[in-house]
Amino acid sequence: MRVLYLYAGSRKAFYEKWERGEVPDTQLLGLNYMERFGIDAKFIEWRLPEFLRRISFNLVHLPYIFAIKKYDIVFICAGLPLVFIAKKILHWKNPRFVIYNTYLANALRRHPRGVLHWFNKKAIEGLDVIVCTARTQMPPLIEAGIASEKIKFVPIGIDARKFVGARGTDRVFQSDYILSVGRDLGRDYKTLFDAVRDLPVKVIVATKTEAIAGLIVPPNVEVRFNVPYEEMPALYHNALFVVTPLKSTNNSIGSETSGQYGYLEPMAACKAVIATDKPVVRDYIENEKTGLLVQPENPAALRAAIERLLRDKQFGNQLGNTAQVYVLVHFTSERWARSLSEIFKSLM
Structure with missing residues (x-):
């Protein structure tokens, strides 16, 4: 199984520090443990996405649209536009998308109607699993019509x-x-x-x-x-x-x-x-x-x-x-x- 991590923030320099034993592994979000559990996990970080990050953290993953095809699962922390294009426009069954949710209910709340609400809702529906690190994140998504079986509570961990x-x-x-x-x-x-x-x-x-x-x-x-x-x-x-x-x-x-x-x-x-x-x-x-x-x-x-x-x-x-x-x-x-x-x- 091949899993691609797409972080919301830059991790290249951080990963190098972690390899040298200088920083806790918390912000790797489990990537460094995946081999132990039989999963081939990688992350990629190109220069163009870092430029897009200055505009919006949700745009940062768009340049990876075709790079993700060789992976079974993409683990994201943001990037709803990437999910929307892959699932709703290109109609790809794979890769599957798993998101570490820190903002989905807020995104729906900030835009309760209109085009942005429709876009957010469709992109969220395209996710295969939504990982919530607080139980209170789950009810608003269910009330918005997101299938409850997609939503999982997993307590966050630190190093x-x-x-x-x-x-x-x-x-x-x-x-x-x-x-x-x-x-x-x-x-x-x-x-x-x-x-x-x-x-x-x-x-x-x-x-x-x-x-x-x-x-x-x-x-x-x-x-x-x-x-x-x-x-x-x-x-x-x-x-x-x-x-x-x-x-x-x-x-x-x-x-x-x-x-x-x-x-x-x-x-x-x-x-x-x-x-x-x-x-x-x-x-x-x-x-x-x-x-x-x-x-x-x-x-x-x-x-x-x-x-x-x-x-x-x-x-x-x-x-x-x-x-x-x-x-x-x-x-x-x-x-x-x-x-x-x-x-x-x-x-x-």
């Missing part, structure tokens, strides 16, 4: 071993800053900034310029732009704890699953995590057991949770230890890859 450190110590609270990580526009840094303003503690936010555009950064917050992924494990390990603030479910900006890496990676690093209470998050964090969940867009509630962890170090250490075990059992790259390989094999 947990790259984030695991020595356990059973108080190192969670040995450093002097709170950390928040994430470049996705689904992050709610406004609420975070309002919550930590005037707190006697340093906060580091690792993000991109667009994610904090128009916001006033408090004096105790240090923003670091475009932090290399290879530096993230150390950044987590040296933090007091981690906050993952997310916009409410009703806000369709950004990824539907925004924040998953942002709380799973520090959990693997044995860090206590505070995250916004959203249905998508509850698939991964149990409140008061593997993390703290706070009401969306509520700076007072977020500040209270932060002050609680600053005050109760033993509780924070307990949260971190429990969370680390939970991630190592349920949310690893290998576990994700195994589930994905089973989906690929079911299509043959």
